Amino acid sequence: xxxxxxxxxxxxxxxxxxxxxxxxxxxxxxxxxxxxxxxxxxxxxxxxxxxxxxxxxxxxxxxxxxxxxxxxxxxxxxxxxxxxxxxxxxxxxxxxxxxxxxxxxxxxxxxxxxxxxxxxxxxxxxxxxxxxxxxxxxxxxxxxxxxxxxxxxxxxxxxxxxxxxxxxxxxxxxxxxxxxxxxxxxxxxxxxxxxxxxxxxxxxxxxxxxxxxxxxx
Numbered sequence: 001x002x003x004x005x006x007x008x009x010x011x012x013x014x015x016x017x018x019x020x021x022x023x024x025x026x027x028x029x030x031x032x033x034x035x036x037x038x039x040x041x042x043x044x045x046x047x048x049x050x051x052x053x054x055x056x057x058x059x060x061x062x063x064x065x066x067x068x069x070x071x072x073x074x075x076x077x078x079x080x081x082x083x084x085x086x087x088x089x090x091x092x093x094x095x096x097x098x099x100x101x102x103x104x105x106x107x108x109x110x111x112x113x114x115x116x117x118x119x120x121x122x123x124x125x126x127x128x129x130x131x132x133x134x135x136x137x138x139x140x141x142x143x144x145x146x147x148x149x150x151x152x153x154x155x156x157x158x159x160x161x162x163x164x165x166x167x168x169x170x171x172x173x174x175x176x177x178x179x180x181x182x183x184x185x186x187x188x189x190x191x192x193x194x195x196x197x198x199x200x201x202x203x204x205x206x207x208x209x210x211x212x213x214x215x216x217x
Contacts, residue, residue, distance in 0.1 A: 033061045067103060070140030075151075078133045079159040082124035094118040094209060095131045104175045105142035113171025113187070115139075115149075116210055119156055120163040120196055131156075145171055145190050153192035164195030166206055 028036075034057035038048040046053060095117050102111040115135045138151045153167040168191045176186055196202060 102139040107175040109175035164197035
């Protein structure tokens with residue numbers, strides 16, 4: 001992973017716009033990251049030098065490189081190749097049940113769920129795999145689900161400029177199931193609509209397709 005300073009954005013969890021850049025510190029080196037893991041192991045009450053934990057710092061850093069790979073991706077690049085030959089198709093494009101794996105920025109606990117991404121093309125469509133990659137690019141970061149949902153919708157709307165965009169995310173949060181209130185069956189549903197999909201009729205259509213509660217409100 002390149003040791004390149006990156007901008008940090010301070011966003012209110014429910015805010016869909018107005019990202020405020022704040023000064024970013026240089027990214028720590030791999031050695032510094034591994035030392036931080038050793039510190040956490042000692043803080044937890046174990047000994048990082050024992051046999052079973054000797055390679056753990058390196059493994060954790062490699063895992064973080066995968067879990068947080070979204071910081072090294074430009075979501076706009078993912079949608080850069082589009083197509084205008086659709087054979088006269090003029091209805092919704094919906095990719096549903098896209099697996100989402102993210103990390104809660106408050107407790108750094110896993111978030112697991114699915115995203116449903118829909119748009120009504122104006123002039124251009126994008127390969128369906130790009131929708132899944134777009135969801136990955138934003139989810140593989142420290143997140144709150146509200147912002148994740150808005151970021152996917154905003155980028156799709158900005159790049160494709162469709163007639164409408166609808167994004168629904170349903171996810172379980174381990175910060176709620178494994179600690180605190182320990183509610184294992186709870187699921188958070190968030191949604192973000194743009195253009196023609198910000199209407200009661202369009203939300204009813206999405207509810208019929210997804211069976212997602214609360215879509216008509």
